[in-house]
Amino acid sequence: MANSDPVYLRVVEDLRRQITEGLLQPGAPIPSRHQITRKYGVGETAARHALRVLAQEGLIIGRVGSGHRVRQRPDLLPLHRAQAHFSTDMHAVGRRPTCDVKTxxxxxxxxxxxRLRIAAQSPVTRTRIVYRSDGKPVQLAVSYEPIVYNDGTDDITQVAHRLGGNGLKLTEVTEHVYARVPQPVESDVLDLPAGVHVLHVERTHWAGDKPVETSDVIIPCDQFRLVYSLPAPYGDQTGR
Amino acid sequence: MANSDPVYLRVVEDLRRQITEGLLQPGAPIPSRHQITRKYGVGETAARHALRVLAQEGLIIGRVGSGHRVRQRPDLLPLHRAQAHFSTDMHAVGRRPTCDVKTxxxxxxxxxxxRLRIAAQSPVTRTRIVYRSDGKPVQLAVSYEPIVYNDGTDDITQVAHRLGGNGLKLTEVTEHVYARVPQPVESDVLDLPAGVHVLHVERTHWAGDKPVETSDVIIPCDQFRLVYSLPAPYGDQTGR
DNA sequence: AGAGTAAAGTTGGAATCACAACTGTTGGCC
DNA sequence: GGCCAACAGTTGTGATTCCAACTTTACTCT
Structure with a gap:
């Protein structure tokens, strides 16, 4: 049974256990390919594959010439979606937030x-935003709104204010959240290590039952987590 | 420049382009290792590595003896977190939800x-839940509450009702969402294909400023997405 | 002693060969 | 025609070998 498991899995599981149990602290060196072949009695292929798997899982990080080390896992920075203020969240942890906006x-x-409940190929105002923290791109967003609402203000970070000024009262925001593999453009711009997924948030602003703006926000999984705060939903629960 | 890129990346990028552009529809066969070595003029290692990367990204799926095919990407089922009623969401799409509960x-x-703001190693009631859809495990949850609240009711799906009966008025739920690689146990129980990540939701129920229950919910990224509905947060915004 | 260089070790990429387990097809036999 | 067995093709795993690029260490020379 366990005997017929792939050899490289034995190595993966042993090292993973040592890391998760804290025997190998962050920053500690991992045995090299050669050392693994000797210690575990496996071939070079298996050793290399095991290291690749662990790196893929984000537990270790390798540098050419220097070896693998247990990865520092900085706490995932919380993004508070209720406010959805990138700059607030960044300031809170001492980062210097900036962003590029192109409309x-x-x-x-x-x-x-x-998503906008309009006919396909209707004209929309598209806004691309690159959010940066200390100069490095860390988030991407593309926002769409029916062109009728646009009044030339190009600061999409204030979309709600502008839309409010147009007589629309925003009542609700819905967010659809899923994780996926980054597209090549995304991992390029965000400089993502191989194997890192992104959170994709499809956000829509509503005025009553009309969608007035929708956006796709791309967030690296290895740096951020989303934080939602909801009212307790059980008051009018009628049972399952 | 592009000349010095790893060879396997050429293969990955070409196949990925064909898939994302729709030239290769879901279900379509991918060239085999041997065919890739001939078509792209690369070695077997590079071909194998390219296929592994694409499988890892979830774009293709391989079966021994039968070959790789473009993966069917079923629509992601929405989980409405405001209610957080697994059974409701499943019924809505015609699935038969069940769950195992162990306390x-x-x-x-x-x-x-x-998370519970109690001393480490305090006694807690732990509840493990396996959610199933048509019999197959599709979500995992582990819930913790300080043991003082527990009255022996073991149906954790009604935790709010029970806690409410104990005189606690639940006011708020916070959820921290991030994506990560599944642990071996998780990919085993949930039967996850290689490369599929999981969404990890850390949920806490609050009564005022006291946390009364917290849980970890593990959700496969390839089957579900989370849906949040929030009040528009711009009314009392004082500017950025 | 200090600076610069050489050597040893490491990762990542790559080629080639091999084998077990499995699938789909084809052809022969009843 | 229908059933079964053999075969070719494919994946997953593994060994072995090589090389380029890089880092760290140690040593030599000034």
Missing amino acids: DSAEARPDIAV | DSAEARPDIAV
Whole structure:
């Protein structure tokens, strides 16, 4: 049974156990390929594969010439979605937030049209934002709003204020959250290590039952976590 | 430049492009290792590595003897976190939800103690839940509450009702969401294909400023997405 | 002693070969 | 026609070998 398991798994499981149990502290060196072949009596292929798997899991990090070490796992920075103020969250941990904003016009893609409840290929204002922390890009966002609402203000970070000024009263925000593999562009811009996934948040602002703006926010899984605060939902619960 | 890129990346990028652009539809066969070595003029190692990367990304799935195919990407089922009713969400899409519940006592781990604001190793009631859809495990949850609240009711799915009956008025739920690689136990129980990440939700129920229950919910990224509905947060915004 | 260089060790990429387990197909036999 | 066995193809795993690029250490020379 355990005998027929792949050899490299034995190595993976032993090292993983040592890391998660704290026997190997963050920063501690991991045995090299050669040392693994000797210590565990496996081939070089198995040793290399084991190291790759652990690196993929984010437990260790390798540098050419210097070896593998147990990865420092900085706490995932919380992003408070109720406010959704990137700059507030960054200031709270002493980072210097900035962002690039580019606005243009485009035709709504089918999925965007569905989210905005408009006809496909309707004109929309598209805003691309690159959020930076201490100069490094750490988040991406693309926002779409029906072009009728746009009044030329190009600071999308104040979208709600602007929309409010247009006589629309925003009542609700919905967010759909899932994780996926980054697209090449995304891992390029965000400089993601191999294997790191991204959180994809599809956010829509509502005025009553009308969607007025929707955006896709791309967040690296290895740096951030989302924090939601909700009212306790059990008051009017009628049972399951 | 692009010339010095690893060879296997050329293969990965070309196949990934064909998949994301729709040239290779879900279910379509991917060239085998041998075919890749011939078509791209690379060695077997590079071909194998490219296929592994794509499988790891969840774009393709391989079966021994049968080959790799473009993965069917079923729509992600929405989980409405405001209610957090697994059964409701499942019924909505015609699935038959069930769950196994096991309750015991334990000492609070350090992280759990912090979340519950109690001393480490305090006694807690631990509840493990396996949620199933049509019999297959699709979600895991472990819930902890200080043992003082427990009255022997073992149906954790009604935790709020029970806690309410104990004179505690639940006011708020916070959820911390991040994605990570599944632990071996998790990918085993949930039968996750290689490369699929999980969403980890750390949920805490609050009565005023006192945490009364906290839980870890493990959700496969390839089947579900989380849906949050929040009040528009801009009314009392004082600017950035 | 200090600076610069050489050597040893490490990772990441790559080629080639091998084998067990499995799948799908094909062809022969009843 | 229908059933079964053999076969070719494929994946997953593994060994072995090599090399380029890099880091760290140790040593030599000034």
